[in-house]
Structures are given as structure tokens and as C-alpha cells.
Amino acid sequence: MIYQDTAITPVRMYLLDDHALFREGLLRLLAADPGLEVVGQSGSPSAALDEILAASPDLLILDYDLGSETATQFMGALRERAFTGRVLLVTAGLPDADALRLIRMGISGIFHKQHSPEELHRAIFEVAAGRVLIDQEYLQAIVAAGQPPEVPRFTERER
Numbered sequence: 001m002i003y004q005d006t007a008i009t010p011v012r013m014y015l016l017d018d019h020a021l022f023r024e025g026l027l028r029l030l031a032a033d034p035g036l037e038v039v040g041q042s043g044s045p046s047a048a049l050d051e052i053l054a055a056s057p058d059l060l061i062l063d064y065d066l067g068s069e070t071a072t073q074f075m076g077a078l079r080e081r082a083f084t085g086r087v088l089l090v091t092a093g094l095p096d097a098d099a100l101r102l103i104r105m106g107i108s109g110i111f112h113k114q115h116s117p118e119e120l121h122r123a124i125f126e127v128a129a130g131r132v133l134i135d136q137e138y139l140q141a142i143v144a145a146g147q148p149p150e151v152p153r154f155t156e157r158e159r
Helices: 020-031 045-055 071-080 096-104 117-128 136-145
Strands: 011-016 036-042 059-062 086-091 109-112
Touching (some): 011 020, 011 045, 011 117, 020 117, 045 071, 071 086, 071 096, 086 117, 096 109
Parallel strands (some): 059 086, 086 109
16 A cells, blocks of 8 residues: 555654664665655664654654664663654564553554555554554453453352
């Protein structure tokens, strides 16, 4: 799905993923859409931090496993530096506890790399428009984690 309305300002994005092949493929895919503008990209969290703050993108596309650190650690540093853009985590997977932690840190979406390019386009525009988009797998785990453990109920005789 290609963005059609070029009268609207493009979504300005920064890509942070430590896998060069995935990052380059994503750059080529997104460059074909006039509704998207990639303002920077990096494979290194330490190099990306200052670049992201200088570029001030509308949306950061962030991988969970960044090699030397995780998105959870990176988000902590990013929030300390007062980044106000939206963050879409694009990942092959992450622990449920980290998904919950990242949501509490203010990410706007969790998107699985197994989904199609068309679904990624939709997710980018939805998150850029202010919607929260969390993959169903993580929503179910978060909801389950928020429920207290079931307390066994004993009959009067068992007590």
C-alpha cells in the first residue's frame, strides 16, 4: 500500500536496527512511498541517540535486539534526553516483561517482523497519526500479566 496524498507533509522517520540487511531493505521499501521520509538510520544505539535528537523525527522505528543493548535500555536513554517523537518497535520477538516495560516507557507500537510490508505501512501511518498499535500476541500477555494469580478456593471441609 503506497501513500497517495502528497499534499500532506510526509512522516519523518529514523530507523535503528543493528542488522544492515534488514535496515537497507526497509529503507528501500519506505523510500518508494512519498508519504514517508527517512531522515536518518543507524545500526549503532550509541551513534543513533544524538542523531535522533538532532533530526527530531516524527517516528522512530526501533528494533528490540540492538546487539549491544535492548530497546528497553535504549528507550531509557532516549526518554532521559526528552525525545518527544513516537516509537514503533519492529521486532522478531521480545519477552513479555520487556513489552510491558516498553509500553510503560511510552512506545506507541509493537509490530512483528513476520507481517507484510503493507501491514508495516499501515502501522507506520497509524502510529504517526497518534494511535497506539500493539501486536495482539503482546496484548494478550500484558492483559494476562495484569490479572492476579488465581487463589485456590477451599471448601469449608478442606479448610
